[in-house]
Amino acid sequence: MAASSSHDYAPLIRKLESTLQLTEAERQGIASLPLQVQSLRADQDIVRVGDRPSRSCVVLSGYTATYKVTGDGKRQIHAWHIPGDVPDLQSLHLRVLDSSIVTLTPSRVGFVTHDDLRVLCRAEPRIMEVFWRQTLIDGAIFREWMTNIGRREAYNRLAHILCEWMVRLRAVGLTDGSACELPMTQAELADAMGVTTVHVNRVLQELRADGLISLKGSRLEILDWEQLQQVADFDPTYLHQDPGEAAA
Amino acid sequence: MAASSSHDYAPLIRKLESTLQLTEAERQGIASLPLQVQSLRADQDIVRVGDRPSRSCVVLSGYTATYKVTGDGKRQIHAWHIPGDVPDLQSLHLRVLDSSIVTLTPSRVGFVTHDDLRVLCRAEPRIMEVFWRQTLIDGAIFREWMTNIGRREAYNRLAHILCEWMVRLRAVGLTDGSACELPMTQAELADAMGVTTVHVNRVLQELRADGLISLKGSRLEILDWEQLQQVADFDPTYLHQDPGEAAA
DNA sequence: CCAGACCACTCACATAGGTTAGCGACTGGC
């Protein structure tokens, strides 16, 4: 566990500003939150179902996911998190965690105490609103994932996940033209899609054969964005990324 | 469209108080929000995808649902709403609606302007927190539904939906012992479960044959709660109903 | 009091996706 360095908050501030222009004072308020930084290997739980944490975590680098395990041991992944995300911000108002968070890759995460967050929210109401808004966007993404899992076939469902992944990474500057990192294993994709790894592999081969994507190791390249988006039935409105679209 | 009567807010206040004790001033603050009341028939959209509403709606009586339609016309229902719920509270901070809300039964809904809500939130910070908390609980329910749709078989999935329905109705006093109203059609259940109506009917017959439930018309009775809960893998933690569990 | 909807329900058949098992290529720890 190490102290924070001055630019650890850069991804978070970038993310918040992608939906609402902050004042210098507001940026300062965030940047001066005390942050406990921790480096984790891949596949480590950060928090677990049933925990009652007194702090929330910020993803500084690397990738993580939220998940739940059913009574008979099947795992469902609910969300991916990328640098700048605060995956358990909800614990600020819900004491008991109803899901766990795990690293997908080696990651650096920072912890902010709920007390510090509450003080900041009281001092800067617009920051509170922007945090609230982030949790609402999380909810909007959950709704889209539910639709994806419940109503699209596996081929289109995977295409949808890839479209969303690309668009979210682009918003924080982690893409490289039409390519980006895809850090999750096929088993993790399966747990997000509600299918088996065998089937993920099948539809992945199909996407490749159809010339929509190339995936070598963890490097994903979108070869035909138009077609992929159409197959995925992907409309990015639900990501609420347009800063002009924050309610007044 | 009619003016509100004095006790229209009773279900909402009851719901909020089920998670946090309110002061008299706070209760007053809510009860004095101007409310535009509207009576709707079944199967009417209250708001639609793409709308930019300047007010949110409260369910006063009857039942409603949030849904999305995919490009090829399949519908996914994300949530049921019961009296006291504010199904589009998120539009307070997300200008564009990413899903629609429809009545399942004839209903009375009340509209509160976002301006009035913002004024109240500024005056009574605890009310803002309790509203924020409600949207976080919505998110927690989305996560559980995702798990239900992605990782449980239809038989168990339906059992889970019935367990949740019963527990939520009980919290607002709308149950009658081990029985309650189940106002949705099998087609609506299908859209919530991500299966076809034919299959809903099949697993419903199974639940009846196994002696777990009785469903006649829209009256649901749970015949064996223990067994149903076990089949459903139902753990109500995610509903965050315990008022002692609100974070400090 | 009729006509058209809608709803629960069923059947026969089709298929997307699950299951089980296994292979070779890497990789990180000792």
Added chain:
DNA sequence: GCCAGTCGCTAACCTATGTGAGTGGTCTGG
């Protein structure tokens, strides 16, 4: 420099769920 584990990938077979078509009951608006 080997061993154990993980990962992507494949094949053969199985089943939960979808599809399309239809029945009869009940409500409801004209």
